[in-house]
Amino acid sequence: MQIRFTKMQGAGNDFVVLDETSGPLGLTAAQYRFLADRHFGVGADQILTVRPPTPNAAAEGIDFEYVIHNADGGEVEQCGNGARCFARFVHDKGLTAKDTIRVQTRSGIIAPRLTGDGRVTVDMGRPEFEPAKVPFDAVGLAPVEQGFGQKWPLALDTQAQSATVLIAVASMGNPHAVQLVDNVDTAPVAQTGPLIENHPRFPQRVNAGYLQIVDRAHVRLRVFERGVGETLACGTGACAAVASGIRLGLLDPSVEVETRGGRLTIAWSGQAADSVFMTGPATTVFEGQIDIPDTLL
Incomplete structure (x- = not known):
């Protein structure tokens, strides 16, 4: 054909x-x-x-x-x-x-x-943070409250060593797990991205985001995408990361997102009934x- x-x-x-x-x-x-x-x-x-x-x-x-x-x-x-x-x-x-x-x-x-x-x-559209609707199995986990959002402890097994990362979970029509990192350049995306993507607490698998906050209107982001691997940019990942950052009280309503492939502008009022808007090339x-x-x- x-x-x-x-x-x-x-x-x-x-x-x-x-x-x-x-x-x-x-x-x-x-x-x-x-x-x-x-x-x-x-x-x-x-x-x-x-x-x-x-x-x-x-x-x-x-x-x-x-x-x-x-x-x-x-x-x-x-x-x-x-x-x-x-x-x-x-x-x-x-x-x-x-x-x-x-x-x-x-x-x-x-x-x-x-x-x-x-x-x-x-x-x-509107972001969804309710764990069951992401979907994310939060049974037995105690979230860390911050701003008007939560970070959830997620245990990872890395070569027989156990590690726990704190993630904010969100759906932009597809599931995302966002964690804050000091520097996206040194974040262990290749190592922990597959572990998060396929973690049993995400029944539909998940996109793993690594978010570095430069200031309240500027972030850097890498995303290990479900079924793809790391990509140069992820639009829904940028939306989920910024919306999560706003809920955690760390970001302003309009944020420039620097990805490895270019820049996106993400805007969200922080109100549950409002949509997230993404602008880019x-x-x-x-x-x-x-x-x-x-x-x-």
């Missing part, structure tokens, strides 16, 4: 974007893994698929459906940097003339908006077509 694709990136988080507005491609998990493979495929952190809304969703003003597969072939609920690239793609391809679109994802409706400076702002890298083996399992 030969398919056309667009390679895009947002702050270094890179994507293969597929257009299924004219009909489904019917790819398998193995074929998504092939596309994401950096040696044999195109190479990407995630595969983003543009689909038309269902008739019921269209009647409610939804413009598109947005489907996300991680590099391991698994479908996930949300991807913030991908949402910006999604909005840029449908606009540049003439699939819509709107500057603001409403998009259905597995975790709910998002509303990306193209701004005058070429960046894209996304209403990422979305760039087309190249376009092409690729033969996908139909024998992949």
Whole structure:
């Protein structure tokens, strides 16, 4: 099977974007893994698929459906940097003339908006901190109260040695575990990221964030993403980290997030009923077509 694709990136988080507005491609998990493979495929952190809304969703003003597969072939609920690239793609391809679109994802409706400076702002929805809704199994744990948030002790087994890290848990449509570190450059992302991602207290696995606070309006962040590994940026991870920092009383309502791939601006009022807004770049890298083996399992 030969398919056309667009390679895009947002702050270094890179994507293969597929257009299924004219009909489904019917790819398998193995074929998504092939596309994401950096040696044999195109190479990407995630595969983003543009689909038309269902008739019921269209009647409610939804413009598109947005489907996300991680590099391991698994479908996930949300991807913030991908949402910006999604909005840029449908606009540049003439699939819509709107500057603001409403998009259905597995975790709910998002509303990306193209701004005058070429960046894209996304209403990422309300953050969720209730452990059971992240989901996070907090049974038997005593949280450390700080500000109007909590940090939870999480025991890790690292090569027969036990260590405990304090994490703030949050969902931005997908689960995140955020820990404060003194310096992201020396944080043990490669060592503890997989342990946190696959910790049994996270039944759907989790994205592990490492947050360094520079000042109340500036942070540095690294994220070990569920099903991918460390990426150059993670949009939902930036939202979860900033929202957690605000709840802990450490950050202002608008924060510049410095990732290894670029900068994002995250804004949240701190009110539970309000959405988190993310602004950042979305760039087309190249376009092409690729033969996908139909024998992949």
